[in-house]
Amino acid sequence: MEKVKIEPIKVIGISVRTTNENNQAATDISQLWQQFLGNGLIEMIPNKVDASIYSIYTDYEGDYTKPYTTFLGCRVTDISEIPEGLTGRSFKGGTYEHSPVRGDLMKGLVIKHGEKIWQADIDRAYTADFEVYGEKAQNPSDAEVDFYIALKE
Numbered sequence: 001m002e003k004v005k006i007e008p009i010k011v012i013g014i015s016v017r018t019t020n021e022n023n024q025a026a027t028d029i030s031q032l033w034q035q036f037l038g039n040g041l042i043e044m045i046p047n048k049v050d051a052s053i054y055s056i057y058t059d060y061e062g063d064y065t066k067p068y069t070t071f072l073g074c075r076v077t078d079i080s081e082i083p084e085g086l087t088g089r090s091f092k093g094g095t096y097e098h099s100p101v102r103g104d105l106m107k108g109l110v111i112k113h114g115e116k117i118w119q120a121d122i123d124r125a126y127t128a129d130f131e132v133y134g135e136k137a138q139n140p141s142d143a144e145v146d147f148y149i150a151l152k153e
Contacts, residue, residue: 006093006148011054012045012086013073020064026111029055029070036072044083047076052134056091060126064118091128096148105140117149125150 014036018028036042042053052075059069071089079088099117103109110131127150136144 001097001099003151004096004098004148006096008091008093009054010076010079010088010090011056011071011073012047012076012079012082012088013054013071014041014086015069015071017059017067017069019067025070029072032070032072041086042074044086045074045076046081046083047078049075049077050134052132053137054130054132056089056128056130058089058091058128063124063126091130094125094127095151095153097122097151099147099149100144101147102142102144105137105143105145109143110145113145113147117147122149123152125152 014032016028016032018025036053042051054071054073054075056071056073057068058071061067071087073086073089076088079090082088099113101109101113129147129149132146132148133143134146
């Protein structure tokens with residue numbers, strides 16, 4: 001893991017309010033991905049910076065054990081034009097812990113790494129943590145995903 005500075009970003013996509021209790025987030029976030037990819041929402045997003053998909057965890061009611069919002073979308077240059085059914089959000093950036101992981105998305109790569117983060121001794125800000133699914137994440141059986149965890153400043 002390495003500390004990095006992240007500039008503010010704007011994202012257009014969809015979201016769900018969820019919790020890690022009773023494994024609810026696994027169900028909710030899986031359905032969010034199915035809705036995002038299955039309904040072709042990515043093609044509807046204007047002003048994309050690139051084709052990467054951002055999975056952002058924000059609006060925490062406390063730590064990772066409390067309810068939060070998962071926002072799934074693409075980074076854009078501006079959010080003045082938001083298609084119907086989608087939402088635009090701005091995130092302020094800051095200091096983040098960056099950790100890339102590689103493996104099989106279908107075998108719980110993201111969930112397993114998330115659980116490692118929960119157990120790690122990281123001074124988390126609980127503002128907006130995110131994963132980036134870029135070009136290296138296109139092959140689900142050998143994907144590389146970048147995790148960014150917001151740190152207290």
